[in-house]
Amino acid sequence: MNPFDSAVSLARAVRSRQLSPVELAEAYLRRVDRHDPQLNAFVWRNDEDVLRAAKEAERAVMSGDELPPFHGVPIPVKDLNSVAGQPNTFGSAGTSDAPSEETDLSVERLLDAGFLLMGRTNTPEMGPMSVTENRRYGVTHNPWDPRFSPGGSSGGAAAAVAAGLAPLAQASDGGGSIRMPSSACGLVGLKPSRGRVPMRVPAWEHSATDGAITRHVEDAAAVLDVMSTPDLLGWYHAPVPHRPFADEVGRDAGRLRIGLLLSAPTGVPVDEECVAAATSLARTLEGLGHEVTPVTPRFFSQEAAQAYIELVIPSALHLVSYERPELAEPYLQELRALALTRNIAEYARGMALLHRESREVVAQWGRDFDVLLTPTMACTPPPVGTVVQEKNADPTGFRLTETQMISFTFFANLTGLPAISLPVHRTAAGLPVGAQLVGGPFDEATLIRLAASVEPLYAWTTAVPDGLR
Template structure:
């Protein structure tokens, strides 16, 4: 094992009995013990349960037979996701740390795939924040530069993966929460389509999706195969793919029109390093035979975006089971107060407007371009602590850094489109910067083929922050 061993490679080694699940669990727990302190990616552990599960997996390997695809691979669970045997405080002082008795659907799928749960990764309180800082567990730092944020809301997940504290990590994305920390930390962040991954509740008007943060494109595709069975009980499900997503890795891709967008849909300035990341990915795609064309995105109207944030997201915060909401972060209390000011008719009006505008937004794929290429964020990873402090100090005011972080990602969630952030660039100081590919409706397969085709040129799978070698 190496800190950069991918989850699929590790699972294969376990199946071949080249390494045991017990050895794997001990390896990652030791790295967390020694290295996670200044990063603060893993905020809750149950080593005893993990080792018991690893021994059970070891026995299963010895017995042979048809083994699940990720048997014995340890992954952390995001501190917004419910897993039986773990608390779920949602990163808040106002929530109980009572151990949960049921799994969210994505956790049940990962459990059946043989994954072992090694603890919980840090996130912001309740999720509507672009960094993984909270008053209950503290701040998660970027392993490449501890003075910078790891991003959010799956920042603990991305930090753990890139530092080699876990081979992959469960995550979720409601406005960029898989892709933003992947850009900050240098991981692969695939956000699935709306309806692809089964959920008990489609939060934020079905804008939130579960997923994974990984080191390689193959890992991202293989985990998506695990997480995306057809769910006949769901309100709706994404169309089933032609073949498993993992089989798209290495498959030939006919030349595509790649729309290159470097101006932020929010109108905010874009850091030149972020533009350069998109341009570097565009150049590699052109080298592979694709046609890159300038793109102008016809996005959502200001009333639609404002309604999504002020009505739908804020209303979603009101239904969560606080024990003491007075302990919430000030910006969360502000958002809940704003949510109480709205009425059901406003929610219905915003919901209808978003559905109508989404048809026009999504029609650009296949008409103006096949895949859209953008910077993942409009800023490099900001200094740690500043984004949360700014939100708490002035919840109503314009928050430039936070809005720059979501400038290219949030519209994708509203539209329900698939997208992937790839770590294709570094600043002169060595900070990772991602570029984002956005696919047409339900077209993760094309994203997997494209991402896998450029992976060898950038070599991110073996990248490791020097302090974590």
């Protein structure tokens, strides 16, 4: 088997008995043994459970049972998501490693789809960080160059997929945490719309979402189909799509108005390599018949953005119980303390402002353009160790690199719009750089059509870091 094949094709090989689930699991576990000591993508392993589940999956294949779509395909879970019987430490030295008592809804849907849960991947402590480093498990390295970060917070997930340690990986995104690592590691990162993937408690004022990091667009579409089964017990859920997202792969997108934005909404400088990624995709889309026009969209005011940064995220850090809060990263200790200095009236005003401004931002899609094209990040992947060091030195101040990393991604979380990062460029040193497409409300379908149309032109599915083939 080719470890870089799509999960869809691997599942097809399992169903047709060309590939055994046991062979599949053993092959990926061997790759983890071989390559992960240099990457540190995995923080917890359950090899015996995986092999036991693979044997059960093999028996189901041989018995002729009706099989779910991803039967026998391994997938790791990010260490911010709970699985009953597995620890969920949130990447923190100050939390318990006792087994969780319940499984997150998105992970339940992965299990229902036939996936085999294969270990847990690294994340920054509690998630609000654009790189993947913590005091409990250490630094995750970029498979393309271990001196650099794979991004965050789903950096362990991205490193695992980029290195061929898993065909795809469960991930989550509260400000760019699927798209930034996908950009840094040369992968496809689709952030679903608000309410598309069920969560028992929508995190970060409904701005965070679960999803997956993939190499292949067909996987991004097919895994979204299984993760987005509506949860009728939740407060709300996204509209049911007209057809399965997997059916959008290869479908004509029509002629779209694509707005091109190269200046960061935060006003920080944008690296020329990141501009090159977006302009490359712009030229490709023009060549496919779309109308690409420079735009200057309206985004959130500084007051609204600060409400998210200073109210929503610090407050959310109190949802997880620390056994030893003094072991938390200094920046998290300060943010948790900041939440206790604010009052509920400030929080209510901040959320009202975000709701009002979000309506004005979202109104531009369909009116001024159909899809927005941007760089995924305003900088290339930073060296490991630098971003956390900057944040611990000044937790509530301005930090250039971190701001550059989230400048083009965070507004899609605040608005709930779907967005996808595509690996369309490489620096002179060989590091991947992504470009982002942001779709209109609940319109993942258009993003999947566009991504599938350019995938063969960039051939990113066959690009593999040196030494990992």
